[in-house]
Amino acid sequence: MRRLVSDTMVIAERNLIRLPRAPDLLLAFTVQPIMFVLLFRYVFGGAIHVPHGSYADFLIPGIVVQNIAFGGFVTALGLNEDVHKGLIDRFRSLPMARPAVLAGRTIADIVTNFLSIVVLVITGLIIGFSFHTNVLDVIAGFFLLLLFGYAFSWVFAFLGLLVSTPESANSVGFIAVFPLTFISSAFVPVSSMPSVLRAFANVNPFTIIVDAMRHLWIGYPSAGNNVWGAVVWSLVIIAVFAPLAVARYRRMAAGG
Amino acid sequence: MSERPLGSESAISVDGITKAFGDIRALDGVNLSVAPGTVLGLLGPNGAGKTTLVRILTTLVKPDAGSARVVGLDVVRDAAELRQKIGLAGQYAAVDENLTGLENLTMVGRLYGQSRSEARGHGMDLLERFDLADAAKRVVKGYSGGMRRRLDLAAALVASPPVLFLDEPTTGLDPRSRLSLWETIEGLVGGGTTVLLTTQYLDEADRLADAIAVIDHGRVIAEGTSDELKDRVGGERLEVRLEAGADPAVAVSALASLSDEQPVFEEGLVKLSIRRRQGAIVEAVRRLSDADVGVDDLAIRRPTLDDVFLTLTGHVAEERDDSDDEVPAERALA
Numbered sequence: 001m002r003r004l005v006s007d008t009m010v011i012a013e014r015n016l017i018r019l020p021r022a023p024d025l026l027l028a029f030t031v032q033p034i035m036f037v038l039l040f041r042y043v044f045g046g047a048i049h050v051p052h053g054s055y056a057d058f059l060i061p062g063i064v065v066q067n068i069a070f071g072g073f074v075t076a077l078g079l080n081e082d083v084h085k086g087l088i089d090r091f092r093s094l095p096m097a098r099p100a101v102l103a104g105r106t107i108a109d110i111v112t113n114f115l116s117i118v119v120l121v122i123t124g125l126i127i128g129f130s131f132h133t134n135v136l137d138v139i140a141g142f143f144l145l146l147l148f149g150y151a152f153s154w155v156f157a158f159l160g161l162l163v164s165t166p167e168s169a170n171s172v173g174f175i176a177v178f179p180l181t182f183i184s185s186a187f188v189p190v191s192s193m194p195s196v197l198r199a200f201a202n203v204n205p206f207t208i209i210v211d212a213m214r215h216l217w218i219g220y221p222s223a224g225n226n227v228w229g230a231v232v233w234s235l236v237i238i239a240v241f242a243p244l245a246v247a248r249y250r251r252m253a254a255g256g
Numbered sequence: 257m258s259e260r261p262l263g264s265e266s267a268i269s270v271d272g273i274t275k276a277f278g279d280i281r282a283l284d285g286v287n288l289s290v291a292p293g294t295v296l297g298l299l300g301p302n303g304a305g306k307t308t309l310v311r312i313l314t315t316l317v318k319p320d321a322g323s324a325r326v327v328g329l330d331v332v333r334d335a336a337e338l339r340q341k342i343g344l345a346g347q348y349a350a351v352d353e354n355l356t357g358l359e360n361l362t363m364v365g366r367l368y369g370q371s372r373s374e375a376r377g378h379g380m381d382l383l384e385r386f387d388l389a390d391a392a393k394r395v396v397k398g399y400s401g402g403m404r405r406r407l408d409l410a411a412a413l414v415a416s417p418p419v420l421f422l423d424e425p426t427t428g429l430d431p432r433s434r435l436s437l438w439e440t441i442e443g444l445v446g447g448g449t450t451v452l453l454t455t456q457y458l459d460e461a462d463r464l465a466d467a468i469a470v471i472d473h474g475r476v477i478a479e480g481t482s483d484e485l486k487d488r489v490g491g492e493r494l495e496v497r498l499e500a501g502a503d504p505a506v507a508v509s510a511l512a513s514l515s516d517e518q519p520v521f522e523e524g525l526v527k528l529s530i531r532r533r534q535g536a537i538v539e540a541v542r543r544l545s546d547a548d549v550g551v552d553d554l555a556i557r558r559p560t561l562d563d564v565f566l567t568l569t570g571h572v573a574e575e576r577d578d579s580d581d582e583v584p585a586e587r588a589l590a
Contacts, residue, residue: 007366007367010363010366014355017355018352018354085350086347086350087350087351087352089316089344089350090344090346090350091367092316093314093316093339093342094364095336095367095369100367252316
């Protein structure tokens with residue numbers, strides 16, 4: 001157990017050290033969220049009618065969730081690259097705790113997710129978003145996002161080890177993440193969708209998490225138990241995907 | 257400590273290892289043994305199963321059948337303990353491009369269980385030894401191919417393992433870098449390290465390996481020292497380069513009685529193995545001159561490992577391409 005913790009920290013440190021040296025990744029964490037906020041606020045915002053308050057207030061709690069889900073691509077691509085470059089082979093030949101490579105990666109992701117959330121919220125504040133709740137709720141919102149982001153890192157870690165090339169990680173990820181985030185309450189009120197999509201959006205975990213974020217940040221009158229629903233969803237995702245990813249790591253074969 | 261059979265005079269012993277990937281039998285009952293402090297060269301074309309064997313011996317892949325021990329530890333049952341005792345340098349330079357040389361070695365050292373300061377100290381020593389001290393604080397992305405390989409090898413040596421696995425260590429390197437890596441490996445062996453080396457380069461095996469195992473289609477098809485293998489192929493060979501316009505058929509028949517086998521003509525050379533070195537050249541020149549065949553050049557040489565390979569496998573050891581070792585479909589049969 002002590003080995004697991006120390007090895008995990010070594011790997012987390014490795015992933016954080018390399019971050020500022022890979023400018024393209026840094027761009028993904030900072031510029032991309034800003035771009036999305038501006039696009040939605042100014043391109044679609046005028047056409048979307050929300051039940052309470054301004055679209056900026058509606059948008060930010062939704063787009064932070066979408067952004068966290070997209071951020072996971074970097075995890076999948078990074079791990080896939082490690083497989084192809086032979087780094088995973090090296091790690092697996094070392095006397096280190098087996099889950100540490102993935103645990104370290106996902107812990108480092110918490111830091112990058114936090115960075116990305118901060119950039120996004122600041123952008124939101126500039127374009128007219130404001131918190132309508134108390135400080136504790138706002139902080140709880142940050143923690144919920146980080147928990148959800150951590151859960152999603154495991155999904156993408158599994159994906160990154162599963163697929164054969166970075167390109168397929170990209171396309172599989174897109175096919176999964178795009179509909180999940182867009183057919184949810186993230187960008188438009190679910191009530192505006194046709195009935196089939198509405199039915200899907202209502203059970204989509206993204207809707208539950210986005211609603212929980214709106215509740216915590218702008219005091220949307222959605223049911224308070226969405227927050228606990230979001231926590232439970234995150235924990236379930238971790239419970240399913242962390243063991244899957246670690247099992248996959250244990251039996252990795254190089255090159256594929 | 258797990259029990260350890262005392263028959264472990266071998267640093268590496270492989271007993272009937274079999275491994276299939278789907279329908280492809282990558283290894284088909286391989287037996288090997290490597291004495292401590294020696295180098296075994298594992299020679300074979302792409303897809304022969306070399307890399308699979310290395311991956312089994314370094315605990316990355318489990319065999320389907322058979323067993324193997326490295327420093328007396330079973331590669332499956334004692335895998336966790338064995339990982340403390342081995343170093344692996346792969347076909348790819350498995351270092352993190354976005355870390356500096358020192359950060360890479362420190363990371364690996366800490367993953368072997370060393371403290372941060374201990375790992376840094378070892379890392380600096382290794383960089384010094386591998387002539388990378390000046391590049392210690394530079395990000396690996398800016399390293400040359402040779403520097404990366406040296407760093408990769410240094411990473412495999414962080415825990416001073418008694419057994420080292422080098423999977424095609426010089427593939428893709430320029431001649432000068434190869435030579436310097438060879439010298440480094442010779443230094444390690446001089447210090448008592450046991451090395452298992454896979455290569456497609458016959459000259460590399462010839463230079464580094466105390467013993468050579470030729471592997472093809474997942475089986476060891478020949479084993480021995482470089483000289484023993486060459487002797488198996490036969491004695492010395494005579495090669496005659498004909499003048500432009502000379503008739504090879506006439507040359508072949510003129511020389512036929514010097515050899516036990518029919519001489520062959522390929523790539524402008526008449527080649528034959530000869531029974532006796534003494535007088536062979538004079539005799540050959542006389543016969544060719546009598547037959548009125550013009551000769552450009554003529555030489556006697558010992559068989560090379562290329563000849564060994566050709567004789568044993570029926571195809572030449574092709575030049576390296578960039579495909580993975582484990583893709584038998586891409587095997588190029590000559």
